[in-house]
Amino acid sequence: MTDLRRTGRTTRQIQAAKIDAVYIAPTRAAVQYTENLARFLGRGDLHIVHREWLHSDKWRGITMNAVVLDHAIELNQREWDLLGEVQWRVVAHRA
Numbered sequence: 001m002t003d004l005r006r007t008g009r010t011t012r013q014i015q016a017a018k019i020d021a022v023y024i025a026p027t028r029a030a031v032q033y034t035e036n037l038a039r040f041l042g043r044g045d046l047h048i049v050h051r052e053w054l055h056s057d058k059w060r061g062i063t064m065n066a067v068v069l070d071h072a073i074e075l076n077q078r079e080w081d082l083l084g085e086v087q088w089r090v091v092a093h094r095a
């Protein structure tokens with residue numbers, strides 16, 4: 001397995017994210033790291049959440065400009081299905 005740390009991929013994802021995007025981090029520990037990195041990069045507008053956010057109802061009924069999935073996250077089939085529902089809502093709000 002390739003070591004995905006310290007390659008700048010998270011930095012590039014944060015920089016490329018749309019304003020007010022939801023950024024899904026792979027672990028609880030990664031949430032704090034990603035929040036700190038986002039603030040350092042001037043991206044305090046991002047909403048950094050843990051993958052369990054997909055399983056909650058917190059995303060239902062909110063407006064999202066985009067959803068960014070951290071490069072290191074590995075979703076199970078249920079989470080992929082939920083991500084599809086979330087992404088549909090993002091697109092639906094653009095109409």
